[in-house]
Amino acid sequence: MDDLGAQLxxxxxxxxxxLASMAARTSYSVSHLSNVEAGRRAATPDIVLAYARLLGEGEMRRRQMFGLAAGVVAPVVTGELIRAGFSAALRGRTAxxxxxxxxDQYGRDYMAVGAVALQxxxxxxxxxxxxxLDTPVMWSHAARALVTYGKTTPNPAEAIRWYDLARVAADRSDDLAVRVWVRGRAAIALAYExxxxTTARRYAEQxxxxxxxxxxxxxxxxxAQAHVAAGRGDQAxxxxxxxxxxxxxxxxxxxDGEVSDTAVPPWRMETFRSMLYARLGMPGPGTEAQEEADRTxxxxxxxxxxxxELHRGLTMVKSGDRAGGVAYAQRAMDALPVERRSQSLTLMLREVEQAAARQRA
Structure with missing residues (x-):
């Protein structure tokens, strides 16, 4: 058995x-993780980092997992640092x-790649x-990258820590547009979910x-402020x-054709609005937003x-069809491959279920 696999x-x-729970939480299959642990497959950096992230609770275990991750990731990082520096110099490009x-590529990849692989x-x-990080421009790149990293993390509390780092990095860039974008993006990420x-409101107000x-x-x-108001029940x-x-x-x-986490084309704006009006229980504008999002x-x-589809399930629940709305949302989630799912989808499905439970009570 491979020593690293055995340690994992x-x-x-x-x-x-x-093992089944680990597979569900990392988006890797049970068979793949089983092969890694048995030494039949290599324990790649992404898998070691996933184990470290999910199992590193408690001081002793945190130190153990950090040591494992460092041993695998550090050589990769060192090699990448050398390669990136030489490649850029040979092409005559600046950092x-x-x-x-x-x-920019991470912004595009976020839209299509699973969170675990991207992270x-x-x-x-x-x-x-x-x-x-020796120029304001590099701080601006770091700020955007940190927002994307936050969006790949498994829970909102962890995401907020990265968004806070992103805000500091953005402020060091002295780029007003980046400072506004980082706060707006972090705010809508939390509020949409x-x-x-409270944190979403603070980011948005800033x-x-x-x-x-x-x-x-x-x-x-x-x-984001609109979604916060909806969460308070303030429809007006x-x-x-x-x-x-x-x-x-x-x-x-x-x-229309721009697909990136840094972009807001019409279909994405309508996706934000679709969830807003589903939450408000206003099927008229909500249905219009859903149809426009699907069309574009x-x-x-x-x-x-x-x-x-999850917004439609929430709309059904808010309109009184509790069982039908929950079933519709669950079918939509089940139809999407596990590796394509995101924390946003998990939280939305939970919101549909909670809305149904509140109506039942």
Whole structure:
């Protein structure tokens, strides 16, 4: 048996986590993880990092998992640092140009790649990137990368820690647009999921206060405020903020064909609005937003199609069809491959179930 695989298995069993549970939480199959633990497959950095992230609770186990992860990831990071430096120099490129393209690519990959696979790659790049934080532009690239990293983490509390780092990095960039965007993106990420609404509100208020210039950051901050108002049951404020957000969006909307986490094309704006009106129990504007999102969304984004289906399930529940709405949402989730799912989808499904339970009570 491979020593590293055996250590992963020992740590998992000592933590009381079954192989099936580990597979569900990491998006790897049971058979794949079983082969890794048995030494029949290599324990790649992404798998070791996933084990470290999920099993590293308690001081002793945290130290143990950190040692395992460092032993596997450090050589990868060192090699990447050397390769990236030489490759950029040979192409006559600056670190700023190289990292701009790399972070832009992560924004595009976020829309299609599973969170676990994306996070393992981004982990290595963030370790490399922190060696280059010697100009304001590099801090701006780091800020955007940290937001993306936060969105790949498994729970809102962990995401907030990364969003807070992203805000500090953005402030060091001295780039007002990046400072607004980081706060707006973090705010809508939390508010759309219905998670940590107090923090989402704080991020959004900061973004709105920094600048009244039309921007995608401001669009997302205003939309986050709308979702926060919906969470409080304040329908009038939510609708008014949606109107304000759409007014700014009309000035700065991303092109239809742009697919990136940094972009807000029409289909994505309608996805934000679809969830807003599902929460408000307003099927008229909600249905319009759902249909527009389905009509304009690129066909190769099944995860975001599932978002809309879960919104439809919530709309059904809010309209009184509790069992039908929950079943509809569950079928939509089941139809999406496990590796394509996200924390946002998990939280939305839970919201559908909780809305049904509240109506039952």
């Amino acid at each position: 298995r020992q740590t998992r069993t000592e933590a009381g986590v079954t 700023e140009e190289d990292w701009r393209e790399r972070v 393992s790659r981004l982990t290595n790049d963030l370790v490399v990137l922190q060696q280059h 219905g998670a940590a609404l 973004g709105v206060a920094l600048s009244d210039r039309p921007s995608l950051g401001r669009v997302q901050a205003l939309m 404020s939510a609708v008014a903020l949606d109107t304000d957000s759409r007014r700014v969006f009309d000035l700065v909307a991303s092109p 969304r690129p066909a190769d984004l099944p995860r975001f199609a599932t978002h809309i």
